Amino acid sequence: DTAVSQTPKYLVTQMGNDKSIKCEQNLGHDTMYWYKQDSKKFLKIMFSYNNKELIINETVPNRFSPKSPDKAHLNLHINSLELGDSAVYFCASKITGVGSPLHFGNGTRLTVT
Amino acid sequence: AQTVTQSQPEMSVQEAETVTLSCTYDTSESDYYLFWYKQPPSRQMILVIRQEAYKQQNATENRFSVNFQKAAKSFSLKISDSQLGDAAMYFCAYRRGGGGADGLTFGKGTHLIIQP
Numbered sequence: 001d002t003a004v005s006q007t008p009k010y011l012v013t014q015m016g017n018d019k020s021i022k023c024e025q026n027l028g029h030d031t032m033y034w035y036k037q038d039s040k041k042f043l044k045i046m047f048s049y050n051n052k053e054l055i056i057n058e059t060v061p062n063r064f065s066p067k068s069p070d071k072a073h074l075n076l077h078i079n080s081l082e083l084g085d086s087a088v089y090f091c092a093s094k095i096t097g098v099g100s101p102l103h104f105g106n107g108t109r110l111t112v113t
Numbered sequence: 114a115q116t117v118t119q120s121q122p123e124m125s126v127q128e129a130e131t132v133t134l135s136c137t138y139d140t141s142e143s144d145y146y147l148f149w150y151k152q153p154p155s156r157q158m159i160l161v162i163r164q165e166a167y168k169q170q171n172a173t174e175n176r177f178s179v180n181f182q183k184a185a186k187s188f189s190l191k192i193s194d195s196q197l198g199d200a201a202m203y204f205c206a207y208r209r210g211g212g213g214a215d216g217l218t219f220g221k222g223t224h225l226i227i228q229p
Binding site: 031033035040041042043044045048049050055056088090092096099101102103104106107109 | 146148150152155156157158160163165202204210213214215216217218219221222
């Protein structure tokens with residue numbers, strides 16, 4: 001009965017490859033996010049989607065492409081991976097509403113070699 | 114743009130003692146929300162406590178309480194009777210009000226060490 005689930009938990013790949021991270025939430029939330037946590041633990045928003053519509057697209061290389069097939073899923077595809085993409089990527093969700101907190105997945109540790 | 118500052122990269126406290134983690138933020142908004150999240154070594158992000166800016170009363174959740182000073186833009190977290198399981202990174206976060214799709218702006222975190 002995991003609320004926000006991400007797969008895979010760990011991803012090790014070589015530079016230049018293309019990879020995807022999947023996220024699903026069963027909380028009935030309508031807004032989903034991708035965050036990147038760097039090696040110094042700093043968390044920065046990448047994207048947000050509301051009802052499958054892109055709302056926030058921070059300054060992220062266009063090698064990163066989110067896709068939301070429905071409001072329960074938000075996947076992240078990364079093309080031509082670079083060493084600097086190594087980080088932990090968190091998916092999160094919330095219900096639209098005043099003051100509602102974000103619920104986070106357990107993160108995907110991406111290592112690019 | 115909103116910024117969140119956590120000035121203590123690391124704090125250490127004896128088990129059963131009380132510790133306060135600092136957080137200040139900068140915003141021109143009057144309606145917003147503040148949060149503290151805990152990230153243990155398991156990497157999971159766990160909501161600890163939430164404060165609405167329009168509420169003067171400080172939020173409390175069991176051993177966790179905040180000291181919210183709106184005029185000073187300060188939002189510190191007090192942990193009473195510290196336990197070994199409290200050891201984690203603690204992140205202060207801000208979100209603008211309005212219920213929209215805005216994400217959270219996080220501080221850089223404070224690493225809390227509990228000494229047995």
